[in-house]
Amino acid sequence: xxxxxxxxxxxGPEDGADAPLFQRIAWAIADEIRRGRLAPGAxxxxxxxxxxxxxxxxxxxxxxYAELRAEGWIEATTGSATRxxxxxxxxxPPTPQAFAPTRLGVPLEAGFDLPGxxxxxxxxxxPRAQYLLAGGFPDLRQVPTQALARAWRRAITRxxxxxxxxxxxxxxxxxxxxxxxxxxxxxGLATTADDVLVTRGSQMALDLVGRTLLSSGDAVxxxxxxxxxxxxxxxxxxxxxxxxxxxxAGLRVDLLPDLLARHxxxxxxxxxxxxxxxxxxxxxARRLQLLNLAATHRFAVIExxxxxxxxxxxxxxxxxxxxxxxxxxxxxGTLSKVLAPGLRVGFVVAPAALLERLAELRTxxxxxxxxxTERAVAELLEDGEVQRHARRMRRVYAERRDVLGExxxxxxxxxxxxxxxxxxxxxxxxxxxxxxxEALAAEALKRGVGVYIGRRFAFDDAPLQALxxxxxxxxxxxxxxxxxxxGESAGVVGGRxxx
Ligand SMILES: Cc1ncc(COP(=O)(O)O)c(C=O)c1O
Numbered sequence: 001x002x003x004x005x006x007x008x009x010x011x012g013p014e015d016g017a018d019a020p021l022f023q024r025i026a027w028a029i030a031d032e033i034r035r036g037r038l039a040p041g042a043x044x045x046x047x048x049x050x051x052x053x054x055x056x057x058x059x060x061x062x063x064x065y066a067e068l069r070a071e072g073w074i075e076a077t078t079g080s081a082t083r084x085x086x087x088x089x090x091x092x093p094p095t096p097q098a099f100a101p102t103r104l105g106v107p108l109e110a111g112f113d114l115p116g117x118x119x120x121x122x123x124x125x126x127p128r129a130q131y132l133l134a135g136g137f138p139d140l141r142q143v144p145t146q147a148l149a150r151a152w153r154r155a156i157t158r159x160x161x162x163x164x165x166x167x168x169x170x171x172x173x174x175x176x177x178x179x180x181x182x183x184x185x186x187x188g189l190a191t192t193a194d195d196v197l198v199t200r201g202s203q204m205a206l207d208l209v210g211r212t213l214l215s216s217g218d219a220v221x222x223x224x225x226x227x228x229x230x231x232x233x234x235x236x237x238x239x240x241x242x243x244x245x246x247x248x249a250g251l252r253v254d255l256l257p258d259l260l261a262r263h264x265x266x267x268x269x270x271x272x273x274x275x276x277x278x279x280x281x282x283x284x285a286r287r288l289q290l291l292n293l294a295a296t297h298r299f300a301v302i303e304x305x306x307x308x309x310x311x312x313x314x315x316x317x318x319x320x321x322x323x324x325x326x327x328x329x330x331x332x333g334t335l336s337k338v339l340a341p342g343l344r345v346g347f348v349v350a351p352a353a354l355l356e357r358l359a360e361l362r363t364x365x366x367x368x369x370x371x372x373t374e375r376a377v378a379e380l381l382e383d384g385e386v387q388r389h390a391r392r393m394r395r396v397y398a399e400r401r402d403v404l405g406e407x408x409x410x411x412x413x414x415x416x417x418x419x420x421x422x423x424x425x426x427x428x429x430x431x432x433x434x435x436x437x438e439a440l441a442a443e444a445l446k447r448g449v450g451v452y453i454g455r456r457f458a459f460d461d462a463p464l465q466a467l468x469x470x471x472x473x474x475x476x477x478x479x480x481x482x483x484x485x486x487g488e489s490a491g492v493v494g495g496r497x498x499x
Contacts, residue, residue, distance in 0.1 A: 008032065008054065021056060022063035029064065030073050033084055044074060044082045122232030129450030131482035133469040136307070136337070136425035140473070142393065143340050147385050151376035163371045169363040170355070171198025171347070172374035178381035179333075179347055186387075187308060188322030189331065191349055197358050198369050200344040202306060202334040206230050208365070209330055209348065210237035212357045213300055218266040221259060223251050224459035227276045230269055230304065231459075239266070243459040250275050250282030253290045260297050267300040267330075272320055273308055277457040277468045278428045279421035281317055291320060294328035301329045307337040309390040311423035312398040327351040335377065337425065337472075338390050344370070345377055397425055397472055400479060404471040407480045411487025415494060416467075425472030431465040435494045438463065443489035449482045 008028045010021075019027075032038040044050070047065060051058040065082060068074045075085045126134040155163055163172070170176060176193035183189040183196075199205040206229070214220065216238035222231055224243030231241055242259055245252045251270050259265060268290065272282035282290075294301045303320045311317070321331035334346040348358060362368070380386045404427055405420045418429040431437055437453040444451055454464030471479055 010054070022060045023067065025054065025056070025061065025064040026067040026071075026073075029068060030071070033073055038084050040084050041086045042084045044084065046082075123229045124456075126452070127445055127450035129445060130448035131478055131485065132450045132473060133467075133471070133482055133486075134450045134452040136468075136470045137473045138337050138340065138393065138425065139396065140340055140342075142389075142396070144380070144385055144389050147380060148339075148376055151379040152372060154379065155372045155375035159375065163375055167368050167371050169359045169366075169368045170196070171369050172371045172378060174382070175345075175374040175378035176347075178378045182381060182387075183333075183349065187305075187316075188318040189349060194352070195349050195355070197348045197350075197355050197362070198374055199346045199348060199362070200366070200369055201336055201341065202304060202332045202346040203229055203233070204344075204362075204366075205332045205346050205348045206233040206302075206304075207236070208358045208361050209302060209332070209350075209354075210234045210239065212354065212361055213237075213330075214239045214266055219259075219263040221256065221265055221268040222459070223270060223275060225277055225454070225457040225464075226269075226459065227271065227304070228457070230302075234267075234269070241459075244268075246275055246278055246280070248280055250280050250286060251290075253282075253286040253293070256290070256293055260293065260299075265297065265299045267302050268294070269302045269304065270320075271304045271306065273305050273311070273317055274421065274424040276304070276306070277426065277452075277454075279424050279426060281422060287320055287323075291324060291326070291328065295326035299328070302332065303329050304332045306332075306334050307424050308333065309338050310394055310397055310425060312394065312401065313422040316423070321349060330354065335386075338386060338393075339377070339380075343373060343377065345374065400471040400474065400476060401427065403476040404469060404479045404483065407483030408469075408486075411483045412490055415490050426468050426470045429467045429469055431467065432494070433465060435465075435490055436463075437465055437467060439493045440486075440489055441467070443493050444486050447485040447489055449485045449489070451486070 008025070010024050010028050012024070029038070029044075038044075044065075045053070047058050047061040051061045054061070065074065069076065072085055072087075074082055077083050126132060173193060175198055176196040179196050179198070180191040180193050183191045197205075199208065210233045214234060214237040218239050219242050220234045220239040221242045221244050222234070223246050225246060226243075234241060242263060242265070244255055244259065250272060251268075256268070270282065270290070272287065274281065290301060293299075301320060301324075305319050305321075308316055308319070319329075319331060321329040329350075331349040332346065333349075335343060336346070339345070348355070350358070377386070401420055405418070408416055408418070408427075408429065415432045415435050416429045418427055421427055431440065437455065441451050441453045452468045452470075454466030454468070455461065457468070458464050474482065
């Protein structure tokens with residue numbers, strides 16, 4: 001019998017290993033082999049002897065050996081002696097850390113080359129604050145979760161064979177039909193289910209469209225100020241971004257011909273309904289000019305209509321896509337505002353030639369969306385629940401907008417100037433120069449109020465004397481309190497008493 005020199009260290013719960021004992025013994029032996037302390041072909045002690053040495057039941061060692069044999073670490077040879085497998089010779093480098101899959105952690109550094117430096121985060125998290133005015137988030141406490149849960153349950157129990165299987169990469173057919181119907185009746189888009197591709201939020205749509213439409217070096221015109229996550233998606237697709245300013249009538253389309261003369265522009269990304277972040281609506285004249293330029297120069301207009309439902313002055317303005325005879329508009333929508341961002345339901349409407357390619361790319365990325373959730377949302381659209389919720393929330397948000405506007409006037413006076421937005425869930429407030437935005441935001445955060453400063457939306461990262469204040473998620477009383485604290489912060493930063 002061969003001499004047994006090894007003293008095994010069996011990892012235990014204190015090492016983060018809480019697997020059964022036989023498994024941990026097997027790991028310890030495999031680790032010895034991996035470290036080269038047990039050579040290929042080396043004999044192992046009999047199970048009885050090892051059990052005695054380790055002070056465990058023999059069956060535990062038998063189970064450990066069986067495990068090691070199944071994994072190919074050891075082999076039983078003639079005469080029933082157990083040996084380290086011979087074929088392992090020279091194939092395994094010793095590992096610097098214990099082999100057992102404990103919770104010792106994944107190495108921080110990759111053992112392989114990564115291309116370039118880590119990318120900057122495309123959308124930093126909002127500040128943690130008691131009163132979060134940052135971001136145009138909907139009020140999630142009011143989402144019809146019971147109806148959604150019932151619809152989800154119906155979807156998974158009634159249709160498991162269809163909805164739990166691989167399905168259409170364009171999305172659940174009932175949701176595509178329900179969205180098409182909504183677009184036709186409320187947004188003036190004469191669509192059918194075949195014109196719609198459901199995505200996981202508009203962010204996926206931006207990424208798919210970017211990667212399908214753009215090649216390295218292609219120029220994309222973007223609004224500046226604008227929506228960074230869209231820029232990140234286009235940049236990742238290799239595009240060069242050309243910023244175009246915005247004013248009180250939205251994107252300065254009048255400046256576009258000059259860019260078109262100097263660059264081969266492949267796409268223009270716009271938020272015409274409520275410009276992000278300034279909330280203004282693109283004027284009718286600029287809409288027409290944009291569509292005409294697109295048709296002439298054959299570029300795509302990527303229209304991001306992220307909060308269509310929430311328009312407070314009259315009816316919502318119809319999307320560019322509703323007046324697009326030339327097939328230049330790629331229309332993106334989302335249920336993130338009207339229902340909830342965590343559902344990750346967005347969609348694209350585009351000419352069939354593009355939609356087909358988007359579906360193909362989607363198949364490669366994700367295969368398909370979450371058809372159960374999609375079916376549940378389809379039911380909520382079919383029975384009017386989403387539309388009722390939207391109508392109710394429009395009144396709620398309109399009131400909150402007015403409350404915030406009034407509270408800002410009360411507590412900040414002429415230190416801020418703004419127009420009440422005609423839609424959306426945020427207010428764009430310009431700040432007096434005596435009130436530096438970053439200092440004000442920092443002071444407000446100390447008082448529990450989180451805001452986004454204008455710089456966050458700047459293309460050139462230049463400081464900007466403005467705040468974007470979201471009012472969707474806070475009740476009127478909380479909005480008043482947040483504005484009061486903001487006023488207090490302004491008093492500290494501006495060196496004067498709030499009005
Ligand atoms: C300009 C813009 N587009 C799209 C979205 C929605 O993104 P998603 O559908 O990925 O949640 C938002 C949400 O804040 C937005 O501001």
